[in-house]
Amino acid sequence: MSAEPLLADAPWLISGGTARVLSLLNANGEEARVVGGAVRNALLDLPQGDIDIATTALPEEVVRRARSAGIKSVPTGIEHGTITLVIDGAPYEVTTLREDTETFGRKAKVAFGRDWVRDAERRDFTMNGLSVDAQGVVYDYVGGLADAAARRVRFIGDPDRRIAEDYLRILRFFRIHAAFGAGDPDRDGYLACIRGRAGLSGLSAERVRMEMLKLLVAAGASAAALAMADGGLLQSLTGGVVYAGPLSGMIAIERELGLPASSTRRLAALAVAVTEDARRLAARLRLSNVEAKALDSMGHRWWRFATRDEATARRLLYRLGAERYQDRVLLAWARGGGDVTSARWRELAELPQRWTAPKFPLKAADFIARGMAEGPALGRVLTLAEDAWLAADFPLDEGALASIADQAAARASRDQKT
Structure with missing residues (x-):
């Protein structure tokens, strides 16, 4: 076990809402720490997202202390020991330390505990098993510090067992690796994901959608998707052929044009060649209406852009609107497999910035x-x-x-x- 004051000067920890929650819960024999992704991101010098806090205090005690301090509390997952405290409009998810008594996916039975080691050991990956107290001391019971330093995403304990507890961890393995890992995925974890891939069929479409869309906008999305395809993990999720090359092309094009990463565009590059693909994906992943319509539009005769001049492109921009037009051009560009620095493709893609379609004047x-x-x-x-x-x-x-x-x-x- 490692315990070092690695984050003693972290502003997000020693002031503001986080410090207030920790102070509230670190009293009268109870202890609280920040856990999971916030600790990982701080050690990797990455922006903070949600801040999750674990505590030895029972949920009822968390609610009582919040009420006495004038802090709003919301029982967002009280059956699993989770209370969300809201300070200055920001949510802080507080969860009582837990121990699994039975593990079967999302419906695992848990008991509340006071053992920080056992709580860490029930988490998914070593770099997510770290915790930090109010003084900035980082506690590592599972080897997460070394793995974070090496940018290595590794399951805690036996990978097969961790996956069998919740098969969504297969997708999380690749998503976390794409976002925070370096090099090839951890071999033991990768092989365990392949062995457990049949379990993906039992996951809800909503959970798969959430992980896939997050994975596709991660920094290492292209390599992670290729590793998943090589392991036979993507085809069952998309219900069709996987196109790793166009995904890589789409990512390169977005960077070339200075565009923000788009999960919908990248999903189209990965798995949409015709509108039937788009409709199948929308059904399999239960995409939102906005996402489904965007995919359907991109899949509609995108290949015709290969021979379009600017006059024809202007007509299409008028018909589609700027956003739909650009998405379809980018899919055609990515699927064309050409140079991402192509001047002609750039001109077509940037047409909405150079020209605004007039309104039809006849009434x-x-x-x-x-x-x-x-x-x-x-x-x-x-x-x-x-x-x-x-x-x-x-x-x-x-x-x-x-x-x-x-x-x-x-x-x-x-x-x-x-």
Whole structure:
């Protein structure tokens, strides 16, 4: 066991809401520490996310102390000993030390305890098994300090047992490695994931979606996805062929253009070649409506961009809108397998920054003035006129618009007669 004052000067620990929660819980024979990802991130000099706190105090005592201090408490997982304290709008998840009495995935039976070693040993990976007290002393019962220094993601104890407790840990192994690891995945953990891959089929789509989308935006997403594909771990999740090359291309393109990582774009690059792929993925992962529509749009004839000039691209930008347009261009670029520094692809991708589509200037009144009656025919003539306006490259002068309106009205009249 290691216990060293490695974070004694950490501002997030010694002041603000974290310090207040620790002070509240470190009294009258109870002890509290920050645990898990916050400790890992601090040691790796990475930004802090959520701050989780473990305590020897029982949930009822946590609630009592919070109430006496005027701190809001929310029983977010009280059956598992978790209370969320809210300070200045920021949540602090406080969980009583636990020991597993039976382990079967998300429904493991736990008993509250006071043993910091046993609490650490029930966690997933060594670098997540670290804890730090209010003085900045880091406690390591599982070898997490050495693994964090080496950027090595390693299961605590027997990897097969850890995975059997919750098969989502297979995805977490690759996601944590993609975000915090270096080099190849830990071999023992990797082989255990392959041995346990059949257990992935029993996971809920919502849990798989959450881990996959987080994995895809991690720094090492490309290498992690390739390792998963090589181990036969991705195909069952996507329900189809996996395209590791386009994923790598998409990541490189985003970086080349200075774009933020997009989990949806990267998922499309990994597993969408046609719209059927998009719809299957949306069903398998229970994607949100926004995510599903974005994937479906990207999968729709993206390959046509390979031969599109800018005039044609402007028409597509008008139809799709800037966000959908750019996503589809980037998927075509990534799937094309070409140079990520290509000037032509960059010009197509950055068209929304250089050009804003005008609004279609013709209105229903323009056609009523030409003798068209209100009704379905009026809608059809507007569509005909808009198509002609796009084909003419968005003219705005009155003469061109009058000509387009006259021709559309004449064609609609002919269509009505036949």
